[in-house]
Amino acid sequence: MDPSIAADESLNRQKFLEKYIKIKHGHWGGSWLLRSSPTINGIIFDENFTYAKILYRSGYSGGEALMKKTDGKWEFVSKINMWIE
Numbered sequence: 509m510d511p512s513i514a515a516d517e518s519l520n521r522q523k524f525l526e527k528y529i530k531i532k533h534g535h536w537g538g539s540w541l542l543r544s545s546p547t548i549n550g551i552i553f554d555e556n557f558t559y560a561k562i563l564y565r566s567g568y569s570g571g572e573a574l575m576k577k578t579d580g581k582w583e584f585v586s587k588i589n590m591w592i593e
Contacts, residue, residue: 528573528584559585568593 514522525546546566553560560582562573573587 528587 546564549563549565549570551560551562558577560575560577562575564570564573569589569592571588571590574585575582576585577583
């Protein structure tokens, strides 16, 4: 079993996120991966909970993504990679 390979509900979430953020798993040769990318470092909402700024890390870089809630559904607005190691 390789914990870096998503299954069930985690796979559904991965497929959703992969539309917007590059996801890498098994980076170190398929060994046990205890924390997978992307990691969310924080989510900041506006006062009406209409917008969410998501601070993320994916592999050796990271940045911010912006989501907007319209008619009860969250939609992707934009993302920007802000740093790289």
